[in-house]
Amino acid sequence: MTFSEKKYPLNLDFDVSTNGDSALDIRFSAEPSANLSRYIIGLRQYILSHGPNGLADLIPAYQCLTIIFDPNLFDDESLSQEIQRLTLKFLKTPGKIKTKPHTIRIPVCYESIFAPDMTAVCKHTGLSPDEIVQLHTATSYLVHMLGFSPGFLYLGGLDSRLYCPRKNKPRVRIPAGAVGIAGNQTGIYPQATPGGWQIIGQSPTQLFQPYSKFPFIAAPLDIVEFYPINKSEFAAISQYNH
Amino acid sequence: MSIYFIRAGLQTSIQDYGRPGLMHYGISQGGAADLLSMKLANLLLGNTLNNPVMEITLTGPLIEFDCDVSIAITGARFKTLLNNNPIENYKVIQIKSGDILEFSHLLSGARAYIGLSATISVPQILNSASTHLISGFGGHKSGAIEQGERVHLENIRIAKEAQLERELIPNYRLRPLIRVVHGAESQRFPQSALDNFFATTFQVSAQSNRMGIRLSPSIIPEPEGLEDISGEMVSSGLYPGSIQIPSNGEPIISFIEGQTIGGYPRLAHVIRADLHRLGQLKAQDKINFQLVSPAQARLILQKKNKLLAKLQNRMESEAREALTI
Known part of the structure; x- marks a missing residue:
């Protein structure tokens, strides 16, 4: 993917501010969008290759790139100036940044045994289960970022007809691989955790495999697509994975 | 073996x-x-x-x-x-x-x-x-x-x-005064919430773990008061030490296994030099917070590091015999 400001007109106003004693936030004023994420991921790569050595972590998010540093190594004021300068420089020449997004197809079983909240989502959206599956699998979702827990994918692009509020009372345990909807987001739980998402299916794909050579299945700017499978296919894939 | x-x-x-x-x-x-x-x-x-x-x-x-x-x-x-x-x-x-x-x-x-x-x-x-x-x-x-x-x-x-x-040798019997700098969203909080935060002696909740340290009581007398702040938050990078205030007003300190992305407003941030002290907190412990400037935070960290480096030098010196460091 090549960046071009003409192709992606976007308000690129930003501000660098301190976040605690060990981080700086580069925060953009534009609303979250696929285009803004492309800039933020591009900027992350630019700072990694052109910025000072020894930065601890660079966490991209919808509107913000958080840079975590060791205050033993950096003074926040001079680092802030350096980051400001690098960001301006990057935004002038984003065309130089190239990424190679992959499309990852993820199987999901939407059958009732794995979809405890399908009825609730039907009721809220006025759609039938088949329509929900159809809409959920028709979209190419953009990976904005990974995070909160290992391997979780923040996906953009959920069809607005599927928007559905979180459950009033979160579940104590949602199994790893559960596919849910919360507000305008959809996602897959990478680990068994408590959670308030409306669960409409279950994927046999593991998002985080710490003991594998490739622990994560996707990177920011990748495209994720879901495809429906039945219970016996689910069992077959699960067995293959273990 | x-x-x-x-x-x-x-x-x-x-x-x-x-x-x-x-x-x-x-x-x-x-x-x-x-x-x-x-x-x-x-x-x-x-x-x-x-x-x-x-x-x-x-x-x-x-x-x-x-x-x-x-x-x-x-x-x-x-x-x-x-x-x-x-x-x-x-x-x-x-x-x-x-x-x-x-x-x-x-x-x-x-x-x-x-x-x-x-x-x-x-x-x-x-x-x-x-x-x-x-x-x-x-x-x-x-x-x-x-x-x-x-x-x-x-x-x-x-x-x-x-x-x-x-x-x-650190003494964990003393009630810790944890030093903090302003958080990423400090300026969005009403002055009353900031005043409460620094005046309150908090108690560590039993729900605390390596992910987060939960404190009570609430610093917001009326929970609706926070809606304006958290309503406009878009999730972004979160790291250990950040003190988030969810809508119930009870602070959560993000700890070493905390979420990497979060969406609650951050009132303050525990300075790096004091992070280790959080590892010694247990349910029912009482803690207070003190605001320091980023420059002070850096000085405190340098002082602690110097002490550690000094101890390390003494350990490495050839002359040590039944050393007391």
């Missing part, structure tokens, strides 16, 4: 510095909850400071050794017995094969560390031997050590005698 857990304790795990640099994958750094105590254990033994240690939480284990090895116990104070005789913390102890080490009741603090003059034999997962307890990977079999399990040791040597000066 191994150590055998006759009793495992509440949550005994293998820890080192953890896994920095993976937050963009959603992996928090993890590692020892009290890094300073971990470093002191290794320093006493003449190890590299990042040598993996055992982290013991609230209830300690009962351990049988089947080899000679040196250990040093730091951090929380337990009543600690070696073959039924009391032993001291912050001191190199020579263990003989067959010895039994018992952690009896907890006296102060929350987490103790056993440093070993050996390498704990576990695979390096994502460049670390540490156990990520919340996500369940790394360390010994991806989790806390269980009763009846054996942890193997390699590269065993015997360390020289050494002991930390009494004045340098």
Whole structure:
């Protein structure tokens, strides 16, 4: 993917501010969008290759790139100036940044045994289960970022007809691989955790495999697509994975 | 050559510095909850400071050794017995094969560390031997050590005698005053919330863990008051030390296994120099916060680092014989 400001007109106003004693936030004023994420991921790569050595972590998010540093190594004021300068420089020449997004197809079983909240989502959206599956699998979702827990994918692009509020009372345990909807987001739980998402299916794909050579299945700017499978296919894939 | 857990304790795990640099994958750094105590254990033994240690939480284990090895116990104070005789913390102890080490009741603090003059034999997962307890990977079999399990040791040597000066041993009986700088969204809070935050003595909740330390009471008299602040938040990078205020007004300090992305407004941030102190908090403990400037935060950190470097130099000097550092 090549960046071009003409192709992606976007308000690129930003501000660098301190976040605690060990981080700086580069925060953009534009609303979250696929285009803004492309800039933020591009900027992350630019700072990694052109910025000072020894930065601890660079966490991209919808509107913000958080840079975590060791205050033993950096003074926040001079680092802030350096980051400001690098960001301006990057935004002038984003065309130089190239990424190679992959499309990852993820199987999901939407059958009732794995979809405890399908009825609730039907009721809220006025759609039938088949329509929900159809809409959920028709979209190419953009990976904005990974995070909160290992391997979780923040996906953009959920069809607005599927928007559905979180459950009033979160579940104590949602199994790893559960596919849910919360507000305008959809996602897959990478680990068994408590959670308030409306669960409409279950994927046999593991998002985080710490003991594998490739622990994560996707990177920011990748495209994720879901495809429906039945219970016996689910069992077959699960067995293959273990 | 191994150590055998006759009793495992509440949550005994293998820890080192953890896994920095993976937050963009959603992996928090993890590692020892009290890094300073971990470093002191290794320093006493003449190890590299990042040598993996055992982290013991609230209830300690009962351990049988089947080899000679040196250990040093730091951090929380337990009543600690070696073959039924009391032993001291912050001191190199020579263990003989067959010895039994018992952690009896907890006296102060929350987490103790056993440093070993050996390498704990576990695979390096994502460049670390540490156990990520919340996500369940790394360390010994991806989790806390269980009763009846054996942890193997390699590269065993015997360390020289050494002991930390009494004045340098932290006292966890004192109510901690945790120093903070302003948080990313400090300016969005009403002045009354900021005033309450710094005037309140908080109590640590039993729901606290390596992911987050939950405090009560609320700093917002009427919870609706926070809607304006959290309503407009878009999730972004979150790291250990950030003090988030969810809508119920009860602060949560993000800790070493915390979420890497969060969406609650951050009122303050625990300075890096005081992060290790959070690892010694347990349910019912009382804490207060004090605001410092970023420049002061840096000075405090430099001072703590200098002290550690000085201790390390003394340990490495050739002349040491039964050294008291």
